[in-house]
Amino acid sequence: MNTIALLGMPNTGKSTLFNQLTGSHAQIGNWPGLTVDLMQAQLRIDGQTLQLVDLPGIYDLRGHSDDEAVVRRFLEATPVDLVLVVLNASQLDRQLRLALQVQQLQLPAVVVLNMADEARRFGVSIDSETLSRELGLPVVLMSAKYGRGLAAVQQAVRQRLQTSSSNDPRPEPEPAPVPVPVQQLEARLAAREAELEPAQAALLEAAVQLPAQWRDRWTRRLDAVLLHPLLGLPLFFAAMALIFQLIYAIGVPIQEGLGALLDAIGKQLIQPLLTPLPTFLQGFLLEGLWQGLGTVAAFLPVIALFFLAMGVVEDSGYLSRAAYLMDAFMERLGLDGRSFVLSLMGFGCNVPAILGTRVMRDRGLRLLSMLVIPFSLCSARLNVFLFMAAAFFPARQGALVIFGLYLMSFVAAVLTALVFKGRFPSSEPLVLELPPYRLPTLPQVLSRAWAEVKHFWFWSRRFIIFGVVAVWLLNNLPLGVEPASSLSLSGRLGTLLAPVLDPIGINPNLTVALLFGFIAKEIVLGGLAVIYGQADPVALGQAIAADVSWPQAVSFMLFTLLYTPCLSTVAVIRSESKQLGFTALSVGWSLLLAWLTSLVFFQGVRLLG
Amino acid sequence: MRTDRPLTDLRPGATAVVASLTADPGLRQRLEALGLRPGQPVQMLRRGWWSGPLHVRVGMTELMMRRRDAACVALAA
Ligand SMILES: Nc1nc2c(ncn2[C@@H]2O[C@H](COP(=O)(O)OP(=O)(O)OP(=O)(O)O)[C@@H](O)[C@H]2O)c(=O)[nH]1
Numbered sequence: 001m002n003t004i005a006l007l008g009m010p011n012t013g014k015s016t017l018f019n020q021l022t023g024s025h026a027q028i029g030n031w032p033g034l035t036v037d038l039m040q041a042q043l044r045i046d047g048q049t050l051q052l053v054d055l056p057g058i059y060d061l062r063g064h065s066d067d068e069a070v071v072r073r074f075l076e077a078t079p080v081d082l083v084l085v086v087l088n089a090s091q092l093d094r095q096l097r098l099a100l101q102v103q104q105l106q107l108p109a110v111v112v113l114n115m116a117d118e119a120r121r122f123g124v125s126i127d128s129e130t131l132s133r134e135l136g137l138p139v140v141l142m143s144a145k146y147g148r149g150l151a152a153v154q155q156a157v158r159q160r161l162q163t164s165s166s167n168d169p170r171p172e173p174e175p176a177p178v179p180v181p182v183q184q185l186e187a188r189l190a191a192r193e194a195e196l197e198p199a200q201a202a203l204l205e206a207a208v209q210l211p212a213q214w215r216d217r218w219t220r221r222l223d224a225v226l227l228h229p230l231l232g233l234p235l236f237f238a239a240m241a242l243i244f245q246l247i248y249a250i251g252v253p254i255q256e257g258l259g260a261l262l263d264a265i266g267k268q269l270i271q272p273l274l275t276p277l278p279t280f281l282q283g284f285l286l287e288g289l290w291q292g293l294g295t296v297a298a299f300l301p302v303i304a305l306f307f308l309a310m311g312v313v314e315d316s317g318y319l320s321r322a323a324y325l326m327d328a329f330m331e332r333l334g335l336d337g338r339s340f341v342l343s344l345m346g347f348g349c350n351v352p353a354i355l356g357t358r359v360m361r362d363r364g365l366r367l368l369s370m371l372v373i374p375f376s377l378c379s380a381r382l383n384v385f386l387f388m389a390a391a392f393f394p395a396r397q398g399a400l401v402i403f404g405l406y407l408m409s410f411v412a413a414v415l416t417a418l419v420f421k422g423r424f425p426s427s428e429p430l431v432l433e434l435p436p437y438r439l440p441t442l443p444q445v446l447s448r449a450w451a452e453v454k455h456f457w458f459w460s461r462r463f464i465i466f467g468v469v470a471v472w473l474l475n476n477l478p479l480g481v482e483p484a485s486s487l488s489l490s491g492r493l494g495t496l497l498a499p500v501l502d503p504i505g506i507n508p509n510l511t512v513a514l515l516f517g518f519i520a521k522e523i524v525l526g527g528l529a530v531i532y533g534q535a536d537p538v539a540l541g542q543a544i545a546a547d548v549s550w551p552q553a554v555s556f557m558l559f560t561l562l563y564t565p566c567l568s569t570v571a572v573i574r575s576e577s578k579q580l581g582f583t584a585l586s587v588g589w590s591l592l593l594a595w596l597t598s599l600v601f602f603q604g605v606r607l608l609g
Numbered sequence: 610m611r612t613d614r615p616l617t618d619l620r621p622g623a624t625a626v627v628a629s630l631t632a633d634p635g636l637r638q639r640l641e642a643l644g645l646r647p648g649q650p651v652q653m654l655r656r657g658w659w660s661g662p663l664h665v666r667v668g669m670t671e672l673m674m675r676r677r678d679a680a681c682v683a684l685a686a
Contacts, residue, residue, distance in 0.1 A: 094642065227664065229658040323673070328658065
């Protein structure tokens with residue numbers, strides 16, 4: 001099968017083009033010799049199946065970052081039939097270099113000038129025919145985000161792959177050979193490094209007209225306000241608070257309705273179907289599986305809204321402004337603006353945020369970021385908190401509790417950075433692009449959110465099913481015991497851990513939920529539903545409130561917030577840090593912090609009365 | 610004529626030409642890839658408070674960079 005690789009600088013729209021070309025049926029691919037996963041998907045052109053690979057964004061084929069090394073190794077190990085070099089058309093003044101490097105390696109290539117819409121808006125005009133002639137490579141102008149020019153790209157790919165058979169009137173610089181991996185990549189590039197600068201200048205002179213003045217008035221005006229030294233940060237946090245408010249205002253009612261609906265389906269439809277089965281099995285299927293899954297499924301709308309909002313903020317370009325605004329503060333914590341943005345992404349899910357630390361080269365900075373990110377209150381934990389807050393507090397107070405937990409999440413992160421910054425010192429330079437503000441398109445944002453929710457559901461379902469089933473079994477074994485009583489397995493486990501968890505107000509029922517929460521926070525709610533035998537969120541809330549006092553509930557929430565987010569996070573910390581000791585430190589520290597915080601809170605409330 | 614001064618000295622709104630880079634090879638390569646090459650005009654857009662990062666524009670690209678890193682960029686007088 002022919003292999004096509006997408007190569008380009010970060011943020012040039014490679015992923016957008018990838019999705020446009022393939023529909024979004026991408027899968028993660030393993031490539032020989034590469035330690036990281038690359039996105040790949042199959043693509044059909046003219047009945048021919050091709051394989052498209054999205055390479056990490058790089059600045060320079062000779063660069064020193066991990067991503068740049070990955071791309072080099074990929075090119076040295078994989079015979080590619082075609083490289084699609086994706087450049088930001090409005091930034092050709094610096095990006096043409098990369099196309100020139102590909103040309104120097106004599107790789108079969110098509111140059112895609114993406115973001116043609118922005119180039120036009122900013123007053124950059126490009127003569128792509130001249131550029132193509134001078135460069136000796138096909139050049140296509142397009143806007144991947146709006147799907148414009150897609151056909152031309154496909155056409156260019158087609159032509160390029162068939163050059164050997166068809167009689168193209170234009171003489172090709174290379175006769176299309178059987179692809180071979182690049183040989184001596186670094187030596188060849190190093191030898192011709194000096195040519196890059198003059199060659200780029202000549203190309204720009206011949207084919208590109210840059211505006212005399214910066215044209216993006218929108219970005220200029222917005223930045224004047226959003227990056228204002230005094231207003232910038234308050235505006236940013238106000239915007240975030242507003243977004244969260246909106247998510248709750250819309251999401252929580254939907255979630256409650258859905259929960260009640262699923263519960264009714266269980267009672268009205270599934271229960272009658274199960275009556276022929278033995279009681280034990282009936283209970284297992286209905287109270288175990290159905291209730292557990294239902295409770296979690298009811299939260300999917302909130303999660304969808306969350307990712308929708310994150311997608312909008314990310315695509316708009318505001319996140320890199322957040323890095324700018326927060327950098328001075330983060331620097332004093334031994335971190336940088338990127339750590340802040342990653343922590344922010346961690347509010348969706350910690351796992352991709354930890355993977356995102358790959359952009360950092362300095363090991364100290366990277367480890368410290370990985371230590372801090374798990375304190376970001378991710379959407380799985382949010383499920384638990386929304387639920388508990390609704391069960392124990394009237395709406396207004398409940399909102400305050402949630403806000404307090406977000407605050408606590410920040411405090412824990414800051415505290416962790418302060419405690420450990422001496423152990424993980426760093427001196428990484430920070431130079432980031434601030435892209436122009438962009439309006440996300442609806443289909444783009446929707447498809448992203450949809451993919452995230454699908455991912456969340458498929459990926460967490462395994463854990464949930466396993467966890468919920470295990471919780472139910474713990475509660476109902478040995479056979480014949482009163483469910484969840486002190487004689488059941490879970491009751492005994494609770495008694496065993498009581499010396500540690502009693503002082504923080506965690507009773508045996510909550511202990512079981514916490515134990516399973518170590519696997520994934522999605523299980524906590526499903527587990528509670530099983531423990532208390534209630535799926536409908538309102539009824540479940542009442543059942544828990546009858547068993548547990550509000551300080552106990554808050555202590556439980558604090559503990560849930562701070563201890564290890566989930567097994568996947570631990571696994572990814574392990575694989576990214578490649579250090580067992582560091583992984584243990586991360587888990588141990590979070591457990592300690594969780595226990596101490598809960599202790600101080602619970603005992604404090606008791607002392608006060 | 611004055612001698613070269615670092616990019617960190619540039620006032621908001623002012624423009625100057627990059628004279629040379631004194632960064633280590635890794636940072637130097639990154640800066641060049643982002644457009645900060647000798648001979649290129651660079652404009653200071655704003656400076657973060659509390660010794661925060663600088664916001665500069667070079668060619669068609671806007672960048673934020675820490676002062677420590679900007680100190681490696683020498684401007685022609
Ligand atoms: N205006 C405009 N924006 C675009 C276009 N194509 C992509 N974008 C936006 O550019 C941003 C970056 O796009 P991505 O597809 O994530 O870029 P990438 O090259 O994969 O980025 P990395 O994964 O960081 O290497 C997103 O906000 C896109 O919405 C386009 O044709 N026009």
